[in-house]
Structures are given as structure tokens and as C-alpha cells.
Amino acid sequence: MSVAEFYHWGTRVTEVILVWYFFLLNAIYLGLAFIAFRVISKHLLRNVYGGFENISKSPLTPAITVLVPAHNEAVGICTTVNNLLHLDFMRFEVIVINDGSTDGTLDELKKAFRLTPISIPGQGALKTEQVRTVYHSATNHNLVVVDKRNGGKSDALNAGLNIARYPYFCTIDADAMLEPDALQRVIRPVVESPVRVIAVGGIVRIANGCRIEKGRVTDVDLPWAPLPIFQVVEYFRAFLCGRTGLSSANALMIISGAFGLFESSLVMEIGGYRVGTVGEDMDLVTRLHDLMVKKGERDYRIEFVPDPVCWTEAPTTMRVLMRQRRRWQKGLLEVLADNSHMCFNPRYGWLGMFGYPFLLVFEGWGILLETLGYAVFLAGWWLDAIQSDFMFAFFICAMLTGTLLSLTGIMLGEMTPREYPKYGQWLRLIAYAVLENFGYRQMISYLRLAGTMDFLLGRGEWGRMEREGLTRKKAHAA
Amino acid sequence: MNWKPRSNLFWHRLAALGFLLLISLPAYAQFPPEVDIHGSSMRSSLMFVIYLCFLLFWGVVLLAIYVFALKTYYRMRRAYREQRKKHFQQGIELVLMEEPFDAIMKAFEPQRPGDLDIVQEVILDSMRFITGPPFEIMKKVSHRLGIIDRNISFLGSFDRHKRAHAVETLGVMQATQAIIPLLEMLSTETNDIKLVALRSLAIIKDPRALPYFHHTAKNLPPPLLPRLASIMLEFGPAAHPHLHKLVTAHRSVFPQLMLEELLRELATDLKRPDL
Numbered sequence: 001m002s003v004a005e006f007y008h009w010g011t012r013v014t015e016v017i018l019v020w021y022f023f024l025l026n027a028i029y030l031g032l033a034f035i036a037f038r039v040i041s042k043h044l045l046r047n048v049y050g051g052f053e054n055i056s057k058s059p060l061t062p063a064i065t066v067l068v069p070a071h072n073e074a075v076g077i078c079t080t081v082n083n084l085l086h087l088d089f090m091r092f093e094v095i096v097i098n099d100g101s102t103d104g105t106l107d108e109l110k111k112a113f114r115l116t117p118i119s120i121p122g123q124g125a126l127k128t129e130q131v132r133t134v135y136h137s138a139t140n141h142n143l144v145v146v147d148k149r150n151g152g153k154s155d156a157l158n159a160g161l162n163i164a165r166y167p168y169f170c171t172i173d174a175d176a177m178l179e180p181d182a183l184q185r186v187i188r189p190v191v192e193s194p195v196r197v198i199a200v201g202g203i204v205r206i207a208n209g210c211r212i213e214k215g216r217v218t219d220v221d222l223p224w225a226p227l228p229i230f231q232v233v234e235y236f237r238a239f240l241c242g243r244t245g246l247s248s249a250n251a252l253m254i255i256s257g258a259f260g261l262f263e264s265s266l267v268m269e270i271g272g273y274r275v276g277t278v279g280e281d282m283d284l285v286t287r288l289h290d291l292m293v294k295k296g297e298r299d300y301r302i303e304f305v306p307d308p309v310c311w312t313e314a315p316t317t318m319r320v321l322m323r324q325r326r327r328w329q330k331g332l333l334e335v336l337a338d339n340s341h342m343c344f345n346p347r348y349g350w351l352g353m354f355g356y357p358f359l360l361v362f363e364g365w366g367i368l369l370e371t372l373g374y375a376v377f378l379a380g381w382w383l384d385a386i387q388s389d390f391m392f393a394f395f396i397c398a399m400l401t402g403t404l405l406s407l408t409g410i411m412l413g414e415m416t417p418r419e420y421p422k423y424g425q426w427l428r429l430i431a432y433a434v435l436e437n438f439g440y441r442q443m444i445s446y447l448r449l450a451g452t453m454d455f456l457l458g459r460g461e462w463g464r465m466e467r468e469g470l471t472r473k474k475a476h477a478a
Numbered sequence: 479m480n481w482k483p484r485s486n487l488f489w490h491r492l493a494a495l496g497f498l499l500l501i502s503l504p505a506y507a508q509f510p511p512e513v514d515i516h517g518s519s520m521r522s523s524l525m526f527v528i529y530l531c532f533l534l535f536w537g538v539v540l541l542a543i544y545v546f547a548l549k550t551y552y553r554m555r556r557a558y559r560e561q562r563k564k565h566f567q568q569g570i571e572l573v574l575m576e577e578p579f580d581a582i583m584k585a586f587e588p589q590r591p592g593d594l595d596i597v598q599e600v601i602l603d604s605m606r607f608i609t610g611p612p613f614e615i616m617k618k619v620s621h622r623l624g625i626i627d628r629n630i631s632f633l634g635s636f637d638r639h640k641r642a643h644a645v646e647t648l649g650v651m652q653a654t655q656a657i658i659p660l661l662e663m664l665s666t667e668t669n670d671i672k673l674v675a676l677r678s679l680a681i682i683k684d685p686r687a688l689p690y691f692h693h694t695a696k697n698l699p700p701p702l703l704p705r706l707a708s709i710m711l712e713f714g715p716a717a718h719p720h721l722h723k724l725v726t727a728h729r730s731v732f733p734q735l736m737l738e739e740l741l742r743e744l745a746t747d748l749k750r751p752d753l
Contacts, residue, residue, distance in 0.1 A: 019527070045639040049646035049674050059739045060708035167735055191708070194669050194699035393527045400534035407538060411545045426549060430542060 015380070018373040019394070025362050026401045032245030033408040039248050040240065040306045040412055047307070052184045056089055061191055063091035064183055064261070065164035066172060069156035071099040073174035078112040080174055083215030085140050089183040093142040095160045096174075100129075100150025109145050114138040124162025126272040128155050134163065153257070154273035154280040161272050164264055171281075173258045175313050177207065177215055179418075182309035186261045189303040198263045198288055199302045201247075201255030202309035203239045205418070206232045208316065217311050220418050222425045227321065229432045230440045231314040237409035240306060240416070247304035251355025253289070253335075255302070257281035259310035266291060279331020286339050293347055308418045322447055329367070329451025336364050337455075367448040374442075399437040406433035559596055566593075566600045569619075573604075573612045586619055598625050598647065605650050617651055626653045633659050642671045649678025657684055664694045669702060673709070680712035688713060688720045695724055700731045707732070711743060 055061050066084055070077050077096070084094045098106045109115060115135035129151030137143035148159050157171060168190065172178065179185075186200045209223030222229055246252045255262075257280065267273075270287045273280045285302060292300045315321040336359060343360060345352035381391050410429050413419060420426055569585035586601070588594045598620075605616050620626050630653075632644035645663065648656040656678075663675045672694060679687045691710055695703060707724055710717045725732055725740060732740070 046642075046670065048639075049642045051646075051674065051677050054677055054709065054712070058708040058711065059743055060704055060711065060736055062733075062736070167733065191705050192670065192673060192702070194702055196701055390527065393531055397527050397531045397534060400531060400538055404534055404537050404541060407541045407545065411541065411548070414545055414549055423549070426545075430545075 014372070014376050018369065018376065021366070021369055021373075022394075022398065022401075025366065026405070028358060028362070029241065029405050030408075033241040033405060033412075035248050036241050036244035036306075036412060037408070039244050040415055043306055044415060050188065052181060052188065055188055055191055056181075056184045059090070061090065061187060062168050063093075063166040064089065064187065065160075065166045065169040065264070066092060066094045066183075067157055067160040067164065067169055068094065068096045068172055068174055069099055069153050069160065070096055070101065070105050070174040071150065071153070071156070072101045072103040072105060074101070074103040074105045074108050076175050077105050078108055079212075079215045080172075080177065081109065081113065081143065083177045084172070085143060086180065086215075087178060087183050088180045089187075091166070092183060093144060093165060094140075095144045095146060095164060097146045097148065097156040097160045099148060099152070099156040106145070106147055110135070113140060113143055113145075115145055124159070125268060126158040126162050128159040128162065131159055152275060154275045154277065157280070158272040158275070161264065161267065167264055168261055169264050169267070170261045171257065171259070172310065173312060176204070176258050177212070177217060177311045178259070179307075179309050179311075180216070182259075185305055185307045185309055189301070189305065190261070193301060193303070195299045195301055196297070197301050197303050198266055198292065199255055199285060200261040200305060201243065201252065201303070202259050202261075202305045202307065203416070204235065204256050204258045204310045204312050205308045206235055206314045207311035208314050210311065217418070220420055222420065222428055223316075225316055226432070226435075227318070228314045228316055229428065230436050231321075233406050233410065233429060233433050233436060234444075235314075236413040237406050240409050240412035241405065243304045244306050244412075246355055246358075247302070249350035249354065250301050251350040251358075252302050252304055253286055253351065253355055253359060254282045255285050255304075256310075258312045260285075262288070277331065277334055278327050279335050282331060282335045283338070286335055286342075289348065289351055290339065290342070298349070306412075306416055308416055322450075325444060325447035326451040326454055329448045330455045332359070333364055333452060333455040336360050365452075367445060367452055370445050371449050374445075399434075402437050402441060403434050406436065559599075562590075562593060562596045563600055566597050570600065570604045573615050573619075574608075576611075579615070579618070582615065582619060583622060586623060588623070594623065594625070594628075597623060601625065602647055602650055613652075617653075620651050620653075626651060626655065629653070630656055630659055633663065638668070638671060641667075642674050645671065645674045645678050649674075649681040652682050654682060654684065657682060657687060661687060661690050664690055665697075669698065672698070673702070673705060676706065676709045677712075680709045683713055683716075685713060685716040688717060691720065692724065695728065700728065703728050703731045704733075704736055707740060 066087075068077075068080065068084065073080075081094060081096060096109060098109070115137055117133045118136045119134050129149040131146055131148045133147045135145040135147065137145070144163065146159050146163065148156065151159075161169065168187070170183065170186065182202065186202055189200050190197045206223075206228055207217055208225075208228040209221045210217045211219035211221060222232065243252060243254065260281065262284070266288055267284065270284075270291050274283050274287075277283050288302065292298075315324055336356070339356070342348050342352045342356045344357060348356070377391055377394070381388060407430065410426075410433060414426070420429065566586060569582055572582045572585050586597050588597055601616055601620055605613060608616065626648065629644040629647045629651075632640050633648075633656075635641050635644070641663075645660065648660065660675045660679055660682075664672055667675065676691065676694065679690075688710070691706060695706055698706060703724070707721055710721050710724070713720075721740065725737065729737075
């Protein structure tokens with residue numbers, strides 16, 4: 001075989017592998033979307049006779065600690081805390097952990113909630129950076145603020161866990177807002193499931209563009225800037241198709257750090273959040289799975305609630321989006337590397353046999369294959385080794401598959417409460433579902449590749465999300 | 479050579495690798511290569527992609543139309559129901575103003591097909607919040623309009639969501655005539671509908687149903703027992719001896735914190751040796 005023949009053969013082999021990869025990936029996504037459709041339909045029908053009021057008012061419903069780690073969040077922290085203090089749930093406490101902020105976050109809190117120092121506690125069960133003071137609010141009996149030296153998000157959450165009183169805790173980003181009935185909705189799987197539910201995640205929706213009054217999303221709307229709209233479409237696809245589908249097989253490995261509910265005792269048992277990792281939310285969920293399997297307790301679930309429960313601010317600038325996505329990708333690969341023993345391990349059930357390999361192949365390292373795909377196709381086309389008609393047809397195929405998946409996400413979003421009420425908004429979402437194939441997806445692939453390189457080279461910064469602040473957006477909307 | 483037997487995990491991984499190689503077989507099957515890649519005959523992979531594009535295109539179009547139709551249908555349905563609801567809500571005002579019963583009945587009279595569902599929704603929404611004589615009047619209206627009998631008949635429906643919704647409705651309406659069918663459901667239904675039935679029985683508050691809660695407890699998975707206890711609390715003091723019995727029989731299921739809460743509710747001494 002001549003060199004030319006070998007070259008052509010190699011190109012064909014790569015081409016077919018890439019087509020298979022593409023076909024498998026999208027077949028799995030479409031399968032997950034189909035499962036999600038069934039799960040969400042059932043869930044919404046069950047909500048009609050959900051008995052949320054009874055759950056919320058019962059003294060036997062487990063109480064919840066809401067942990068809010070805050071680092072330089074002076075712009076929106078008071079709105080967030082106000083929102084949390086007015087949740088419709090019988091027994092809960094809010095613990096804000098000021099993680100060494102330098103922008104006056106603590107002063108804002110002191111002013112708004114009349115904080116008074118109660119104690120300087122000793123070291124709790126979880127080791128953290130030094131806690132300076134613990135404050136109690138004179139206006140709200142269930143608000144506690146912990147002021148500590150900066151140690152990162154995981155460290156802040158551990159400091160909060162040390163003083164949390166209740167059997168379940170919920171974490172929420174300082175820039176996020178919860179729906180009034182969010183705690184009722186996430187605790188329902190815990191109290192009404194025939195098996196032990198150790199963690200629950202909920203949908204995080206993008207608040208950019210929405211009208212916000214007194215810390216609540218009153219009118220659901222789309223932002224005008226394209227970048228957040230692309231993320232709206234992306235969040236629908238990821239949360240409603242991916243996570244709902246994986247959760248139905250108890251193979252969920254990610255509960256968003258922006259909002260999640262966990263059983264406190266189990267988290268304490270695994271030593272709390274791991275400090276120094278980028279993807280602390282995914283790391284925690286994976287370790288919880290690991291703990292339960294190692295304890296031999298197979299009858300447990302990590303659930304995902306497809307009700308919209310949490311609203312957050314999406315990055316509006318490329319710079320912030322780049323940092324965020326690189327961090328996510330690096331975090332994902334770190335967790336996957338730390339838990340390689342789960343891969344194709346039948347002890348972990350669907351998680352080991354499907355959830356982990358799916359994330360490893362398609363979400364983790366798949367980006368290298370995707371990049372290779374772009375490179376091979378471009379090189380092949382340039383060198384005349386790949387027919388341009390094939391390349392064009394493949395591109396159209398990829399675009400249509402992506403659009404189909406995004407449309408499924410949008411449709412599922414339309415089915416859930418707090419949907420976008422106007423036709424115009426819906427048409428814009430559809431338009432962006434098509435447009436994202438021309439640049440946005442490629443850019444996200446590039447950012448994932450950069451995150452992968454960060455992981456491989458052991459570099460990367462923690463990154464910070466710069467906020468406009470949700471209250472300021474209200475002024476724009478008005 | 480020091481050969482060690484491999485773990486099961488190794489063979490599973492090997493099988494997975496084999497699977498990945500297998501799916502890439504078509505690529506290797508093309509060896510020796512087609513040198514004439516620009517030949518006139520169309521390649522199978524290209525045909526496959528073109529067919530897939532065709533399918534996907536129609537998938538996208540149909541899904542977009544479906545979502546559009548769904549949205550339009552729900553909007554129109556919601557608007558229509560809101561409009562009809564406003565019409566029937568006048569009946570609630572008549573109840574609160576203690577108008578004659580005939581006038582109230584007339585206000586709730588269904589006029590168009592599908593109105594009975596809307597009347598039921600209006601009555602149900604109001605019954606969640608009103609108490610005393612107005613509640614009794616609403617109950618009488620529901621009975622006269624056949625809403626209660628209709629929902630009792632729905633308890634035998636094939637659609638589980640329809641059954642569950644009927645159970646919920648009967649509970650909110652405190653339909654005492656539904657107690658026996660609801661108790662029967664406790665032994666035949668799935669766990670989630672059992673919970674709805676238990677909740678409805680607790681709203682009806684007939685203490686004679688309490689022993690059946692014990693019977694149900696034997697068949698419920700242990701993680702659901704705290705929920706059962708929580709529903710039993712709705713009965714008030716009548717449930718306390720039964721709750722005590724339930725907690726004593728299944729003590730290990732109740733976390734310490736929950737036990738304390740329960741005891742606080744029961745207003746009993748926390749140091750009781752039997753708990």
C-alpha cells in the first residue's frame with residue numbers, strides 16, 4: 001500500500017469513527033430527551049395532587065438549612081437573603097458565609113439585617129479557615145451570618161455546615177433567587193419517596209431579562225443580548241433533557257452548585273466539601289454515590305426535580321463566560337479522574353455502567369475527538385481527501401441534530417411552570433436554537449478544549465463571576 | 479512470570495473497550511481502501527448522512543409545529559377557562575353573601591360542554607380556603623351537581639392520574655361518602671396514590687379511618703412512615719394514641735429529631751422510657 005493509499009484509508013477510518021461518535025452521542029441525547037419527556041409529563045401531572053401545603057406545614061417534614069457562600073457579593077447579597085427569608089416553608093434557617101469579602105458584603109448585611117455578634121466558635125467537625133465571628137440577626141430569627149477568612153467556596157460551605165442545625169441543607173449561590181415554594185418542591189422527593197433520597201437538584205433558570213421585584217422573579221422574559229439567550233437554550237437542553245434523563249436511572253453525577261439539597265449527616269460523614277477542587281458540586285455528588293455503594297446501601301436515590309426552583313444570573317460578557325466554562329470543564333475532568341474506579345463498575349449500577357462512561361466519553365474527553373473532527377474535516381477538505389458534499393451534508397446533519405435537541409429542551413421548558421409567556425419570546429428561543437450552531441457551539445467547544453488543556457497542564461485560575469446585580473436589572477427593565 | 483488473576487472490573491472494562499472497537503468496525507472493514515474517492519457512485523456514508531438530514535429536518539419542523547400548537551392550545555384553553563371561571567366565581571360571592579340556595583345553584587349551573595370541570599375547579603379552589611356554613615353549602619352544591627359522585631366513579635378509572643386527582647378532590651370536599659372507596663384504595667393502589675388517599679382521609683377527619691392507617695403502615699416502605707405519621711397528625715388529638723402505637727412499632731424508622739418533634743406535637747414527656 002502506497003503512502004497515498006494509507007493516507008486515504010486513514011482519513012476514511014477517522015471519518016467513520018467521528019460519524020459513529022456523532023451518531024452515538026446524539027442518539028444518547030435524544031434517548032435521554034425522550035425519557036425526560038415521559039418523566040416530566042408524569043411529574044407535572046403528579047404536581048396537581050402534590051400535597052405541597054401538607055408537606056410544608058407538617059412539623060415532621062425535615063427542616064432545612066440554606067447555606068449561602070458569599071465572596072464579594074455586596075451588589076446583590078441583601079436581595080438574595082431577603083428572598084430566602086421569605087420562602088414558603090415551615091422550618092428553615094439561612095446561614096450566609098462571608099468568605100473574606102473585601103467589598104463590604106458584611107457591612108451590607110449588618111446594615112440590612114441588624115446583625116449582632118453571638119460567639120466566636122471553636123473549630124467545628126469540618127476543618128476550615130478561621131471563623132472570625134458568627135452573627136445573628138435581630139430582625140430575622142432564622143438568619144445567621146458567619147464571617148471567616150477567605151478559603152474558597154468549598155471552605156465557606158464547610159464553615160456553614162459546621163454550624164448548620166438541620167438534617168438537610170441546601171446550597172445556593174449568592175446571586176441566585178429561589179421560587180417561594182422551592183424548598184417544598186425539593187423536599188418532596190425526600191419525604192414521599194419509597195427509598196432514601198440523599199440529594200435533590202432542581203432546575204436553574206436564567207434570570208437575565210426577567211422582571212424582578214423584591215427579590216422575586218415576577219415576569220419571565222428573555223434578555224436582549226444574544227449571549228445570555230444562547231445560555232437559556234443551553235440550560236433548557238442540559239437540565240431538562242440531560243439531567244432529568246440521567247436522574248431517572250439514578251445516574252446523576254451533577255447537582256448544580258447554584259442550587260441543591262443534601263442530607264447533612266452523609267455530607268459530614270464524607271468530610272464535607274473537598275477544598276481545592278474546582279467542581280466541588282459534582283465532586284460532592286460523586287462522593288455521596290461512592291459512600292452509599294461502599295456502605296452497601298443500594299436503595300438510595302439522587303433525584304432531580306424538573307420544576308423551576310432557582311433563578312441565576314448568566315454571564316453577559318465573553319470574558320466571564322470563558323472563565324466559567326473553562327472552570328466547569330476542568331472541574332468535570334478532575335472529578336472524573338478522581339473517581340475512575342466507577343467506570344464500567346457494575347457495583348455502581350447505572351451510574352457505573354452508563355452515567356460515568358457517558359460523562360467520560362462525551363462530556364469529558366469527547367471534546368478532543370470533537371476538535372479532532374473539526375481538524376480532520378477541515379484538513380481533509382483542504383487537501384481534497386474528503387468530498388465537500390459529504391462535509392456539507394454532515395454539517396447540516398450536525399446542525400439539525402443540535403437544533404432538534406435544543407427544541408426538545410425548549411418544548412420541555414414550555415411544559416414546566418414559569419414558561420416564557422409570549423410568542424415573540426418563544427420564536428426568539430427557536431431562532432437562537434438554530435443560530436447557536438453557527439459559532440456559539442464551536443466557541444463552547446473551544447472553551448471546553450481550553451478547560452481540558454488547563455486540566456492536562458495543571459494550570460488555571462479560580463475565576464470569578466462578575467455580577468451586574470439582579471436588582472439593577474430591574475431598573476433597566478423599568 | 480508473576481501472573482495475577484484480574485478482577486471483575488477489569489473484564490468489564492475490557493468488554494467496554496471491545497464494544498467501542500466493535501462499533502468502529504465498519505471503518506476498518508473498508509480496508510483495502512477505495513482509492514478513487516471522487517468516483518461517480520455515491521458513498522454509503524454520504525447517503526446515510528443525507529437520509530439522516532432529511533429525517534432530522536422534518537423532526538425539527540414537526541417539533542417546532544408541535545411546540546407551537548401546544549403553546550397555542552394551552553393559551554387558548556387557559557384563556558377560555560379563566561373567562562368561564564369568572565362567570566362561575568359569582569356563585570362563590572352568593573355563597574359568602576348567604577343568598578338563597580336556589581340562586582346559588584343557578585349560578586353554578588353548567589351551561590356549555592366542559593363547564594362541569596370548570597365549576598369543579600372553582601368550587602375546589604374556594605373550598606380550600608373557606609370553612610363553616612359556606613363550606614357546607616359548597617359541599618351541598620357539589621353533591622347536587624353530581625361532582626362528588628362523578629369523582630367517586632373516577633376512582634375506578636384506568637388513568638392513575640385521574641384516580642389520584644379524584645382522590646384529592648374528594649378529600650378537599652370532605653366527601654364522607656368516599657371514605658369506604660378511599661379505604662379500599664389503601665390496599666390496592668401504588669404508594670404515591672396511597673399517600674394521596676391517606677391525605678384525603680385525614681382531611682375528612684373521620685377517626686374511624688385511623689386503624690386503617692396502621693394496616694397501611696405494614697405495607698408501606700419504611701421511608702414513607704414519617705410521611706404517614708405527618709398525615710396522621712392532621713387528625714388532631716384523636717390520632718395521638720395511634721401515632722404513639724405507630725412510632726413504637728417502627729421506632730428505628732424515625733430519626734431522633736423527628737421523634738422529638740412528634741413528641742412535642744403529642745405534648746408528652748420527652749423522657750418516656752417506651753419511646
